[in-house]
Amino acid sequence: MENYDxxxxxxxxxxxxxxxxxAHFGKKVCIFERHYAPGGLNSFYFKEGRKYDVGLHAMTNxxxxxxxxxPLNRILRQLRISREELNLSEQLGSRVAFPGRxxxxxxxxxxxxxxxxREFRSEMDGFRKLVETIQAFxxxxxxxxxxxxxxxxxxxxxxxxLEDMIFCPLMYYGSSTEDDMDxxxxxxMFKSIFFEGFARPQEGIRNIIKLLLLRYKExxxxxRMKTGVASFKIEKGRVDRLILDSGEEVQAxxxxxxxxxxxxxxxxxxxxxxxxxxxxxxxxFAETITIFKDQPSSFNWGNxxxxxxxxxxxxxxxxxxxxxxxxxxxxxxxNNFDYGETNLTEGIVRVTCLANYETWKMYTEEE
Amino acid sequence: MTKDECKQVxxxxxxxxxPDEELSDVKPxxxxxxxxxxDSMDFLDIVMELRKKHGIEVPEGEYGNLVxxxxxxxxxxxxxxxxx
Numbered sequence: 509m510e511n512y513d514x515x516x517x518x519x520x521x522x523x524x525x526x527x528x529x530x531a532h533f534g535k536k537v538c539i540f541e542r543h544y545a546p547g548g549l550n551s552f553y554f555k556e557g558r559k560y561d562v563g564l565h566a567m568t569n570x571x572x573x574x575x576x577x578x579p580l581n582r583i584l585r586q587l588r589i590s591r592e593e594l595n596l597s598e599q600l601g602s603r604v605a606f607p608g609r610x611x612x613x614x615x616x617x618x619x620x621x622x623x624x625x626r627e628f629r630s631e632m633d634g635f636r637k638l639v640e641t642i643q644a645f646x647x648x649x650x651x652x653x654x655x656x657x658x659x660x661x662x663x664x665x666x667x668x669x670l671e672d673m674i675f676c677p678l679m680y681y682g683s684s685t686e687d688d689m690d691x692x693x694x695x696x697m698f699k700s701i702f703f704e705g706f707a708r709p710q711e712g713i714r715n716i717i718k719l720l721l722l723r724y725k726e727x728x729x730x731x732r733m734k735t736g737v738a739s740f741k742i743e744k745g746r747v748d749r750l751i752l753d754s755g756e757e758v759q760a761x762x763x764x765x766x767x768x769x770x771x772x773x774x775x776x777x778x779x780x781x782x783x784x785x786x787x788x789x790x791x792x793f794a795e796t797i798t799i800f801k802d803q804p805s806s807f808n809w810g811n812x813x814x815x816x817x818x819x820x821x822x823x824x825x826x827x828x829x830x831x832x833x834x835x836x837x838x839x840x841x842x843n844n845f846d847y848g849e850t851n852l853t854e855g856i857v858r859v860t861c862l863a864n865y866e867t868w869k870m871y872t873e874e875e
Numbered sequence: 876m877t878k879d880e881c882k883q884v885x886x887x888x889x890x891x892x893x894p895d896e897e898l899s900d901v902k903p904x905x906x907x908x909x910x911x912x913x914d915s916m917d918f919l920d921i922v923m924e925l926r927k928k929h930g931i932e933v934p935e936g937e938y939g940n941l942v943x944x945x946x947x948x949x950x951x952x953x954x955x956x957x958x959x
Contacts, residue, residue, distance in 0.1 A: 533923050574895055576912045585893060586916055 512538045514732075515750055515777075517737050517762035520548020524720040528587050531727035538758070539729065540750070542736030546721060548766070552714045560797055561713040565814060565840035565858060568681065568700040570615055570707040572597060578704065589719050597845040599706040599813035604673045604769035606818050611673050615705030628670045645695045657694035658687075672823035675818040677701050679825045680838050680860070684789045686826045706796040706813060708845045710852070740775050747776075790827040794863035800855030804841050807855075813844040824854075828862040837861035876955040878948035884955075885947045888924045892917055903944040925951070930958060 514530050516523045519541035530537045545551055550563040571578040573591050584591065601614040609627055613620040624635050638661060658671070663670050675689075682697035683689040689697075711716035723732070736753040740763070750758045765772040770788045805811060818836040825836075840858040843851055886898055889911070896911050907913055918941060925931040933941070933955050940950035 532920075534927065577914075581895075582914070582916070585895075586920075590894075 509749075509758075510538070510758045512758070512760040514538075514759060514762045514764060515540060516764045516766065517695060517772075518548055518657055518766035519543075519731060519733065520766055521550060521716070521720060523548070523624070523764070524717070524724050525583075525587055526764055526766070527729045528720065528723045530725055531690055531724060531729035532588075532669050537729045537779070538760075539724075539731045540735050540737050540752070540758075541731065541733050541751070544734045546731075546733070547713065547717045550713055552712065552717070558799065559712065559714065560843045561842075563795070564813070565838065565842075565860070566599065566706040566708050566714045566845075567716075568704065568706060570596065570705040579700070580704070583656040587720070588723055593719055594725075595711070595715065596707040599708075600811050600844045600846060602677075602706065602814040602816070603812050604676055604816045604845075606673055606676075606823070607821070609669060609673065613702060615707075617703055619640065620702055624670070628667055631665055631667050631670050634664040634666065642695050642698050647692060647695045647699070649692075652692065655691040657689045657691040660691045660694070668822070674698075675825070676818055676823055676836070677814075677838075680816060683825065684791055687824075708842065710847050711846075712842070726804050737775060742776060755757050782822075790866070791825075792828070792863050792865040793860050794868070795858060795860045798857045798859075800857070801856050803851060804843050804855045804857065809841075811844050812839075813841060815839040826862070828864045829869045831864055833862040833864075876952055878952050881885070881948045881952045881955060882944045884929070885921070885941075885944060885951070888921050888928070889917075891924065892920045901944060903948075906942050907944065908942075929955070931955065 513535040514537045516527050516530075516537060517540045519539050523539055523541075527530065527537050527539050543551075545553060547562070550561075552559060552561050554560075567580075569578070569580045571580055573581065575581055584594070598615050601612055601619070603613070604611040611620065611623045611627060612622065621635075625632050628635070641660065641664065657675075661671055661674065666673070678694060678697040678701060681701060682693060701763065721731075737750050738753045738755075739751045740747045741749045741751055741757070747763045748759070750760065750763065751757065767774075770787075816838055820835050823836060837858045840860075842856045842858070884905060886901065889896065889907075890898055893911065893913065896913075898911075901907070918938060921941065922933045922938065925933060931951065937950070941947050941953055
């Protein structure tokens with residue numbers, strides 16, 4: 509029977525990154541991935557001669573090299589990935605688009621500040637107070653109680669439209685719960701999107717995954733692809749071994765799962781978790797990718813990189829009743845990053861909206 | 876090994892872990908974390924490199940000895956000598 513110091517379930521970015529650190533420290537690690545492709549929710553695939561990125565619109569947390577204590581620089585250092593290898597291009601600029609109101613923002617926070625002043629002059633003091641609150645918050649503290657982000661924001665901001673416009677990008681990019689989010693998570697997302705910013709490797713997500721896999725391999729890590737974990741064998745309240753889809757058993761001293769809490773709980777063959785713990789979240793999303801022969805700059809849509817839009821009076825980040833809820837969402841144009849001389853060869857437009865899971869689950873592949 | 880050679884070994888390890896840091900002006904008596912942007916993960920990496928490259932073990936309870944180049948030299952030089 510195979511035996512490892514650490515078994516990691518899922519070859520997405522978090523699984524591979526964990527593998528790199530562990531392998532680097534001399535641990536015998538194996539990553540088990542059910543799919544044939546790495547990347548998980550941020551993966552890529554080929555179809556009819558084209559490469560498509562799945563999930564990721566852009567990388568958040570963009571800062572210039574050398575910015576101290578910035579999460580991006582820290583993680584690149586810990587994973588031994590250099591800026592040159594990553595080859596990031598910055599966004600041209602993005603926008604939150606609500607009925608009659610626009611807030612533009614880019615990788616310099618000053619733009620958002622001037623936009624808030626333009627659109628919501630009377631809220632400027634409150635907005636600055638919110639920014640100070642965010643800067644003062646210790647977002648590395650893991651053991652702290654849930655705080656409603658809406659409540660904290662409302663102590664500073666009185667205009668509900670501004671409130672919703674701030675929450676819109678943060679929710680689409682960082683919240684799995686309806687309507688509200690934990691303030692700690694709000695701070696992490698506010699910093700990563702508004703204080704820091706967006707960037708993208710020109711070759712897309714596959715560049716990041718390629719680098720992660722290369723570092724993992726160089727560190728001596730092992731991967732088993734097309735190898736799903738069916739269940740855990742539990743002894744005395746701990747995971748004793750993995751049982752693979754094939755029936756093969758694998759032993760590991762430690763198991764790290766990146767497949768999410770509900771799925772991880774469902775791998776436990778004994779009832780060591782209650783039914784209520786296993787339930788999944790209420791939010792699902794549908795994404796479309798459209799390819800054009802022409803560059804989007806010729807469409808006269810402006811050169812927004814990402815648009816977070818809402819067409820209703822109140823922004824509702826909630827389970828979709830319709831198959832796809834078109835009243836809000838995210839539009840991303842990967843061509844609108846600062847690539848320098850050569851842009852992407854074709855025009856690409858990605859749209860992500862909230863979707864109704866049960867409806868889609870019932871569709872056949874043709875439907 | 877002399878204490879100065881030992882300090883250089885530590886600087887070489889830091890150069891590998893944090894290639895973007897400016898190391899030419901590091902003061903030996905001042906805490907490394909006050910002069911350089913190193914966090915606890917980086918110190919774990921330093922400990923790991925000492926083990927992997929030089930066969931030196933630093934138990935978790937003794938990480939405090941690595942606070943400055945001076946204290947590193949005091950603590951590590953005997954360990955290097957013991958390997959010979």
